[in-house]
Amino acid sequence: MAVAFDEMNGPGGELRPAYRELSRWLKETPPDALEYRRQEAELLFRRIGITFAVYGDAEAQERLIPFDVIPRIMSAKEWTVLEKGLKQRVRALNMFLRDIYHGRDILRANIVPDDLIFQNPVFRPEMNGQSVPHDVYVHIAGIDIVRVDADNFIVLEDNARTPSGVSYMLENREIMMRLFPDLFARHRVAPVERYPDELLSALRSVAPLSASAEPTVALMTPGVYNSAYYEHSFLADKLGIELVEGRDLIVKNDEVFMRTTEGLKRVDVIYRRVDDDFLDPLTFRPDSALGVPGLMSAYAAGNVTLANAVGTGIADDKAIYSYMPEIVKFYLGEEPILKNVPTWRCREPKDLAYVLDNLSDLVVKEVHGSGGYGMLIGPAATKATIEAFRDKLKREPEGFIAQPTLALSTCPTCTASGLAPRHVDLRPFVLTGSKHVTIVPGGLTRVALKEGSLVVNSSQGGGTKDTWILDE
Amino acid sequence: MLSRTAENLYWLARYVERAEYIARTIDATLRVTALPATYIGKTNEWESALLTAGVSASFYDVYQEANEQNVVEYLAFSPSNPSSIKNCIEAARLNSRSVRTALTSEMWDTINSAWIELGELWGKGTSSREELARFLRFVQETSLRFDGSAYRTMLRNDAYWFSRLGLHLERADNTARILDVKYHVLLPEEEHVGGPLDYYQWTSILRSVSALTAYHWVYRETLKPWLIADLLILNDTLPRSLASCYSNLVRNLDQIGVAYGRQGASQRHARGVRNRLEHSHMDDIFQHGVHEFIQEFIADNARLGEIITRQYLI
Numbered sequence: 001m002a003v004a005f006d007e008m009n010g011p012g013g014e015l016r017p018a019y020r021e022l023s024r025w026l027k028e029t030p031p032d033a034l035e036y037r038r039q040e041a042e043l044l045f046r047r048i049g050i051t052f053a054v055y056g057d058a059e060a061q062e063r064l065i066p067f068d069v070i071p072r073i074m075s076a077k078e079w080t081v082l083e084k085g086l087k088q089r090v091r092a093l094n095m096f097l098r099d100i101y102h103g104r105d106i107l108r109a110n111i112v113p114d115d116l117i118f119q120n121p122v123f124r125p126e127m128n129g130q131s132v133p134h135d136v137y138v139h140i141a142g143i144d145i146v147r148v149d150a151d152n153f154i155v156l157e158d159n160a161r162t163p164s165g166v167s168y169m170l171e172n173r174e175i176m177m178r179l180f181p182d183l184f185a186r187h188r189v190a191p192v193e194r195y196p197d198e199l200l201s202a203l204r205s206v207a208p209l210s211a212s213a214e215p216t217v218a219l220m221t222p223g224v225y226n227s228a229y230y231e232h233s234f235l236a237d238k239l240g241i242e243l244v245e246g247r248d249l250i251v252k253n254d255e256v257f258m259r260t261t262e263g264l265k266r267v268d269v270i271y272r273r274v275d276d277d278f279l280d281p282l283t284f285r286p287d288s289a290l291g292v293p294g295l296m297s298a299y300a301a302g303n304v305t306l307a308n309a310v311g312t313g314i315a316d317d318k319a320i321y322s323y324m325p326e327i328v329k330f331y332l333g334e335e336p337i338l339k340n341v342p343t344w345r346c347r348e349p350k351d352l353a354y355v356l357d358n359l360s361d362l363v364v365k366e367v368h369g370s371g372g373y374g375m376l377i378g379p380a381a382t383k384a385t386i387e388a389f390r391d392k393l394k395r396e397p398e399g400f401i402a403q404p405t406l407a408l409s410t411c412p413t414c415t416a417s418g419l420a421p422r423h424v425d426l427r428p429f430v431l432t433g434s435k436h437v438t439i440v441p442g443g444l445t446r447v448a449l450k451e452g453s454l455v456v457n458s459s460q461g462g463g464t465k466d467t468w469i470l471d472e
Numbered sequence: 473m474l475s476r477t478a479e480n481l482y483w484l485a486r487y488v489e490r491a492e493y494i495a496r497t498i499d500a501t502l503r504v505t506a507l508p509a510t511y512i513g514k515t516n517e518w519e520s521a522l523l524t525a526g527v528s529a530s531f532y533d534v535y536q537e538a539n540e541q542n543v544v545e546y547l548a549f550s551p552s553n554p555s556s557i558k559n560c561i562e563a564a565r566l567n568s569r570s571v572r573t574a575l576t577s578e579m580w581d582t583i584n585s586a587w588i589e590l591g592e593l594w595g596k597g598t599s600s601r602e603e604l605a606r607f608l609r610f611v612q613e614t615s616l617r618f619d620g621s622a623y624r625t626m627l628r629n630d631a632y633w634f635s636r637l638g639l640h641l642e643r644a645d646n647t648a649r650i651l652d653v654k655y656h657v658l659l660p661e662e663e664h665v666g667g668p669l670d671y672y673q674w675t676s677i678l679r680s681v682s683a684l685t686a687y688h689w690v691y692r693e694t695l696k697p698w699l700i701a702d703l704l705i706l707n708d709t710l711p712r713s714l715a716s717c718y719s720n721l722v723r724n725l726d727q728i729g730v731a732y733g734r735q736g737a738s739q740r741h742a743r744g745v746r747n748r749l750e751h752s753h754m755d756d757i758f759q760h761g762v763h764e765f766i767q768e769f770i771a772d773n774a775r776l777g778e779i780i781t782r783q784y785l786i
Contacts, residue, residue, distance in 0.1 A: 046588065047581060224569050233572040243573050248476050259475045261630060261784045262732050 122313030251294030
């Protein structure tokens with residue numbers, strides 16, 4: 001594996017311009033002052049109650065995600081490229097979804113194979129021919145980006161269902177501003193605080209025609225036991241909308257209402273953080289207690305907008321991912337600005353053969369997996385693990401894709417033995433409303449805290465950092 | 473507001489109030505049992521603590537004997553007692569989490585910090601009287617902080633009123649329960665033959681509703697059982713009296729009614745109970761039986777809870 005690109009100290013060890021002030025500040029600041037503020041940050045997080053739950057971990061039902069106080073910094077120029085690339089990608093995702101559930105031009109053009117769509121469990125036949133306001137399917141996208149050198153940003157994953165993490169982007173900034181006012185004074189950091197406003201106006205802009213001029217938006221959560229519950233309540237609060245659970249909603253005459261102390265009140269737009277499967281027990285899983293019976297029929301009648309739309313999973317599926325460069329070209333006629341990781345589709349015999357021959361060099365992922373579970377990181381795996389995985393792969397090749405291990409960029413991070421480079425990724429949040437695609441400058445930077453580790457997932461020992469886009 | 477939000481606020485306030493009440497009950501019982509037996513007689517004070525907490529029956533599913541260790545454990549820490557202080561704080565935290573958007577950050581901070589402290593410092597219970605005293609103080613202070621931050625920081629809208637409804641309904645229930653258990657030591661003037669025994673029982677009652685000092689200010693007299701009953705039942709100036717709880721319940725329900733432009737069964741029922749309290753005299757209550765009066769009140773109060781639930785919370 002190549003030596004990782006460090007975002008502070010470039011390939012030749014030279015200080016990169018965006019980090020100039022930070023580097024100076026770090027030299028002036030004694031290490032114990034840094035440690036003291038780290039502890040202070042942790043205390044703040046715990047008191048505010050920013051926690052997430054790890055399933056199956058009874059000891060720590062609520063856990064803090066470790067927060068690293070060293071910010072990750074990008075220049076305005078870097079961000080401009082990234083922003084353009086993200087908007088392009090999300091536009092293509094929305095057009096792809098519109099096409100898949102309507103004319104299916106892309107299948108007829110033989111760009112994406114039929115069976116990848118129709119035999120895919122995340123394809124929702126209920127959405128065939130169903131129109132959604134302004135043809136927006138993915139109102140909120142969380143695109144996972146890694147960088148491998150000074151010039152190249154690569155998309156690792158498109159999260160087009162119910163991406164989470166934006167509360168960390170906002171709270172990390174709050175806490176950094178509280179703890180390091182001096183450091184902020186020395187930089188011009190683009191603010192992220194308008195995210196809730198932009199989200200609300202995006203959601204309002206896609207209200208159904210039958211809604212009143214002041215559409216009612218609600219955020220639907222699976223409930224307090226969900227791992228992202230903190231984020232749900234945080235966002236509802238910032239947006240000034242009701243945080244509803246399935247049991248708070250009722251469908252009458254194909255309209256959705258919430259039960260309030262003053263009787264029923266109509267809901268026009270639901271920012272739902274509940275998976276498709278659990279939305280409506282009459283349409284999807286009958287055992288779902290989280291959903292609202294009849295919600296899908298209100299949706300089909302066009303009386304409520306769901307954000308994101310139902311069936312968006314077909315666009316962020318790992319098997320579809322490898323076709324994204326072609327998808328961008330097909331709908332927009334443009335070259336993709338953000339690259340994909342080169343991907344071997346194990347469903348194709350030629351690719352499978354290559355993957356089986358090179359398992360110890362590759363990362364193999366389940367097509368439908370998420371959260372970093374069920375994947376093989378070849379270079380870090382034991383022989384026995386690789387062999388066990390080989391059998392799995394041979395049994396069900398279409399369930400997997402493989403990618404080279406990327407040398408993810410690193411950022412300076414607080415560790416037990418002082419500052420050291422650790423691998424990072426970035427999840428910016430892209431909002432699509434009736435007219436605009438917008439992104440607040442920044443996103444959630446996740447950092448693999450273990451030395452050498454490439455797994456940034458919070459459920460597996462990852463932490464977060466504040467992400468600074470410098471305003472020049 | 474969402475019915476579920478109102479319900480959570482209502483129960484949140486009830487749980488916090490209940491935790492404090494149980495803490496006071498334990499505290500008062502500890503004081504009375506510390507006295508030599510000649511002062512308190514043969515009654516088992518720990519048994520009556522269970523009765524005032526309303527958990528006597530379920531206690532004996534788990535324990536054989538109502539002694540200090542068992543009762544304190546059951547009332548304060550037991551996971552199998554739904555009304556234990558620990559469970560109340562946990563339920564309060566869970567309710568807070570469900571309605572974070574309706575709480576001010578000060579209220580959330582109080583409950584969340586208490587919950588963290590509960591887990592970190594009191595997870596294993598207490599091992600000495602001193603520790604127990606510290607724990608009980610912690611619970612009472614949590615309740616004071618919560619109440620204070622609600623009072624000082626919440627908008628005066630339906631969220632606040634529903635929270636207050638929970639508080640006063642729970643408080644009325646608690647005061648009534650003490651009276652229900654202890655009514656036999658509260659006798660009308662002519663029947664009373666006082667002894668040191670009763671004197672400490674009376675102090676204990678007043679202490680559990682934090683009204684010992686108040687008594688002296690109101691009546692400027694030595695402790696008299698009929699006056700204690702008067703204070704706890706009819707005196708509108710004592711925040712934990714039944715009369716005061718009902719003035720507040722009526723007011724909060726009226727505020728909700730005005731805001732929503734509609735009155736209903738709960739407003740009518742609360743006014744009925746309040747009017748009865750307003751027009752009662754201790755003499756009549758003694759004549760008809762304190763016990764009967766209190767039992768009727770407990771039933772009426774529970775009924776108001778049901779009506780509020782039906783009218784607003786589901």
